[in-house]
Amino acid sequence: MSPRLPTDEQVRAAMESELAESEAAARRATVTNVEKRLGVTHATFYRNYPELITWFKTRLADRHRSATTPKNSARADDANARLRRENGDLRKLVRIYAEAIRQLTVDKAALEDELQALSGVTSLTERRLRSADIGQS
Numbered sequence: 767m768s769p770r771l772p773t774d775e776q777v778r779a780a781m782e783s784e785l786a787e788s789e790a791a792a793r794r795a796t797v798t799n800v801e802k803r804l805g806v807t808h809a810t811f812y813r814n815y816p817e818l819i820t821w822f823k824t825r826l827a828d829r830h831r832s833a834t835t836p837k838n839s840a841r842a843d844d845a846n847a848r849l850r851r852e853n854g855d856l857r858k859l860v861r862i863y864a865e866a867i868r869q870l871t872v873d874k875a876a877l878e879d880e881l882q883a884l885s886g887v888t889s890l891t892e893r894r895l896r897s898a899d900i901g902q903s
Contacts (some may be wrong), residue, residue: 771803771806777800778821781821783803786828800822
């Protein structure tokens with residue numbers, strides 16, 4: 767014998783409590799959580815309660831719309847503007863640091879060349895290049 771399915775009232779009550787708990791915990795309410803509460807498989811739930819699932823999803827959409835009120839929207843716009851400014855500032859810093867690294871690389875190469883010239887050490891790379899030039903001539 768198959769297990770009894772919950773009544774529409776039980777399903778709606780489980781959906782209401784899922785919506786309330788998810789809002790209190792600041793998490794997203796899902797049909798999967800309702801299914802787990804009721805101990806019903808996903809396929810069975812969708813086959814037997816399509817109207818209630820539509821109602822649940824409508825409530826989720828309404829809750830999402832109410833969360834994006836103009837007050838929250840203005841706050842989000844301020845946060846976006848601040849983040850854009852910070853992003854621009856950070857990009858400027860990256861360009862400054864990249865230029866400093868490039869300059870340090872050039873300075874290092876020049877100092878290495880000067881050190882080799884003063885110490886009388888011949889660079890193997892330079893010697894190979896000279897040998898190759900002589901061999902080609």
